[in-house]
Amino acid sequence: MVMKSRTLNIIRKMSKVQPNPAKTALRAEIDEQISALSEEEKKRQSEVVFQKLVNHPWYTNAERISLFLSTDREINTFPILDHIRSRGAHAFAPQYAGGRMRMLRMDTDDEKDMPETKHGIKQHSKEVVREDAMLTGGLDLIIAPGVAFARSGDRLGHGGGYYDRYMKLARANPNAAPKVVAVAFDCQIVESVPMDEHDQKVDLVLFPSSTIIYVLVSCRNLSRKYCEIFKILLTKMTTPNPEKAVLRLEIDNRLAALTEEVKKRQSEIVFQKLINHSVYQKAKRISVFLSTATEIDTRPIIDHIRDRGASAFVPQYIGGRRMRMLKMEKGDEDLMPYTRHGIQQHPRDLVREDALERGLDLIIAPGAAFTRAGDRLGHGGRYYDNFIASTRGNPDTAPKIIAVTFNCQVVDYVPMEEHDQAVDEVLFAE
Incomplete structure (x- = not known):
């Protein structure tokens, strides 16, 4: 006992x-x-x-x-x-x-x-x-x-x-x-x-x-501070595609060279281009990412969507390279916590309409780099690639995809793999 x-x-x-x-x-x-x-x-x-x-x-x-x-x-x-x-x-x-x-x-x-x-x-x-x-x-x-x-x-x-x-x-x-x-x-x-x-x-x-891969990265179009040849150390485990890893690093350095004034000016130009775009003006259900400090400011876009009586939806990342687009209600910004990557999203216990229940007219997409033709380099999680692919099953109801980006993120070439999704149009300040 x-x-x-x-x-x-x-x-x-x-x-x-x-x-x-x-x-x-x-x-x-x-x-x-x-x-x-x-x-x-x-x-x-x-x-x-x-x-x-x-x-x-x-x-x-x-x-x-x-x-x-x-x-x-x-x-x-x-x-x-x-x-x-x-x-x-x-x-x-x-x-x-x-x-x-x-x-x-x-x-x-x-x-x-x-x-x-x-x-x-x-x-x-x-x-x-x-x-x-x-x-x-x-x-x-x-x-x-x-x-x-x-x-x-x-x-x-x-x-x-x-x-x-x-x-x-x-x-x-x-x-x-x-x-x-x-x-x-x-x-x-x-x-x-x-x-x-x-x-x-x-x-x-x-x-x-x-495996170590040494890459010489061209520094054209960078400020003098960054105009050096980088010796970049990459590993297989974190860089399954070395070309993508190198391009992401180059874009990171370009973005770091932007002043707040330049980012604000380019965001305002892109905003005007977007709201005057015929696809945007016709769209009633629009998804848009909640921007971080290194992205085009999308808060004014969300406000504009609401002001004209349309519905705005934003990503909720749920793991497994999956995300949902949940409706933004007034005041949601104050309730949404930040992920460890600095992205605001709805908390799991907050109930909001899922965009895919009735579909979307337009997806405003982020990315690390784009070509003018629409080839897109994401940040490596495949969330947007998987989501966009899921909306393109029926060509008659597929939403248009427009990317918004800083000038320095537009490049001549983006390495594309089988799972990568191109966007329909890229809006930038130039």
Whole structure:
């Protein structure tokens, strides 16, 4: 009876935690594979990852960088720490305390005096005063640890949730969110990672056996600040189509060179072109994306749709490369949270009409780049490609697709694959 009572108490305690069995199994599998690596092999793989990281443009452009101080079961990050210092950038390292994590600045030789936690992780002692990255300007880049990673950026941590919470906090403002790069051994790369709602993906995973492609990107039409030849490091896992990855990076740099004044002026011109377009004027049911800071401002378009008595619908991304177009009611903008990519969308529990119940007349589409002929490069999620394809089943009822874009996003060539959907027309300021 006593034994049974003790067993029940143990079960009750365990049930409060509710660990994910798939995560537990994967952690055990990866732990076993890391144990099989020799010190020589870990050193070799660490050196390869180091070279990939220090030549990556996200790293070379970053001034404030956080990195974990590695144990002997992780990619060695201490050479990265030395490299950050040698190029005059600022390094920050985690301090775990009270269920939360801070990123504290690493002063010269700090690592020599830092005590280790019970898990063998070096960190600043509580009495040492150091700059907290989150309080003094944020970070440009987070170099993140983990147990396992998928090629898509899905990440399995060690179970404490420290990095997930920190990344979520750092991404609260999409305009100031740091890039997150994970570094890993080959054996830590898996086909899929079990992800819970609170889990945060990383933007890029660098590991030794990924194929490196060096590309020279033309800088014509860029401001002088960006008129350099980039040495771009790409990996198979994050760039299934290298041509698309290179073009997206070039467009990112073009957009970064635009002033707010230029973006405002071009948005106003595109707005006037759109509202005077015959397709728009005839349309009663129109879907339009809710723009971010690097896109043509679509808020005035939504207001105009409402003012003339038409119905506006906006995307709700529901996973699996699927999205719905839900009707925008007055005041919805104040109720809509931001995704981690900085996109506003309806919350799941808010009931709104789905556009496909009665169809659409016009889709106003976003994208990374376009040709004048209508070839479109998306942002890689295939949401719009899949949605547009679903509306084109019946040519008699298919909506028109008009893209709105900045001048710098219009190019001579866009690499198109079988699943890619062209748009009917591209409106830009020129």
